[in-house]
Amino acid sequence: GQNIDQPTEMTATEGAIVQINCTYQTSGFNGLFWYQQHAGEAPTFLSYNVLDGLEEKGRFSSFLSRSKGYSYLLLKELQMKDSASYLCAVLKGGSYIPTFGRGTSLIVHP
Amino acid sequence: NAGVMQNPRHLVRRRGQEARLRCSPMKGHSHVYWYRQLPEEGLKFMVYLQKENIIDESGMPKERFSAEFPKEGPSILRIQQVVRGDSAAYFCASSPPGTGVNTEAFFGQGTRLTVV
Numbered sequence: 001g002q003n004i005d006q007p008t009e010m011t012a013t014e015g016a017i018v019q020i021n022c023t024y025q026t027s028g029f030n031g032l033f034w035y036q037q038h039a040g041e042a043p044t045f046l047s048y049n050v051l052d053g054l055e056e057k058g059r060f061s062s063f064l065s066r067s068k069g070y071s072y073l074l075l076k077e078l079q080m081k082d083s084a085s086y087l088c089a090v091l092k093g094g095s096y097i098p099t100f101g102r103g104t105s106l107i108v109h110p
Numbered sequence: 111n112a113g114v115m116q117n118p119r120h121l122v123r124r125r126g127q128e129a130r131l132r133c134s135p136m137k138g139h140s141h142v143y144w145y146r147q148l149p150e151e152g153l154k155f156m157v158y159l160q161k162e163n164i165i166d167e168s169g170m171p172k173e174r175f176s177a178e179f180p181k182e183g184p185s186i187l188r189i190q191q192v193v194r195g196d197s198a199a200y201f202c203a204s205s206p207p208g209t210g211v212n213t214e215a216f217f218g219q220g221t222r223l224t225v226v
Contacts, residue, residue, distance in 0.1 A: 004152075033214070035217075041219065042114075042201065042217040042218055042219045042220060043153070043201070043217045044217070045214040045215075045216070048214060087152065087153065089153075096141070096158065096205075097143065097155055097158055097166060098155075098215065099155065100145075100152040100153040100154075100155075101152050102150070102151060102152040103152055
């Protein structure tokens with residue numbers, strides 16, 4: 001089976017940095033996705049990691065440690081529009097189907 | 111290039127009626143995935159289809175639910191004899207063929223089904 005754990009909710013201040021963690025246990029591993037989902041909207045792709053290390057894309061970075069079953073999404077220079085749910089999803093070995101965690105609701109306040 | 115199109119965006123059905131949810135994948139995409147999302151819950155996988163084939167339906171309830179992706183036309187998720195517990199947002203995602211496991215899936219806007 002697969003367990004994917006993320007904090008339910010986080011709050012942060014505009015302009016700050018926030019780190020959203022995701023831990024997983026899976027039979028085999030073929031990569032980890034992060035998606036952003038605004039209320040009532042479609043999830044949108046942020047990142048995909050399959051190798052250990054940090055991948056940076058503008059204000060957003062994603063980190064993976066396969067040995068620890070751990071990833072984080074780092075958001076810098078937070079803006080109000082970053083208030084959304086952030087979904088961690090894992091591809092188990094041999095699968096094309098991402099399994100999603102419950103998501104972390106991020107609230108950015110002024 | 112239009113994105114993944116789902117319709118209707120909102121659907122209200124009375125208990126016992128049928129619900130039909132449609133998903134047109136992005137142009138050139140031949141893989142379709144259906145997910146269900148309950149309030150405060152994550153996206154739960156239901157079914158993975160390619161044109162005219164169901165590849166994986168391990169997340170689909172055994173009764174009342176069915177899905178198809180015909181050679182022509184959109185993918186359809188069909189829920190017969192709906193019950194209140196079927197009320198949820200149903201998302202469709204599509205991805206291109208043969209591009210490997212790191213293909214990002216593009217999601218539609220979802221259909222919000224309310225059973226009254």
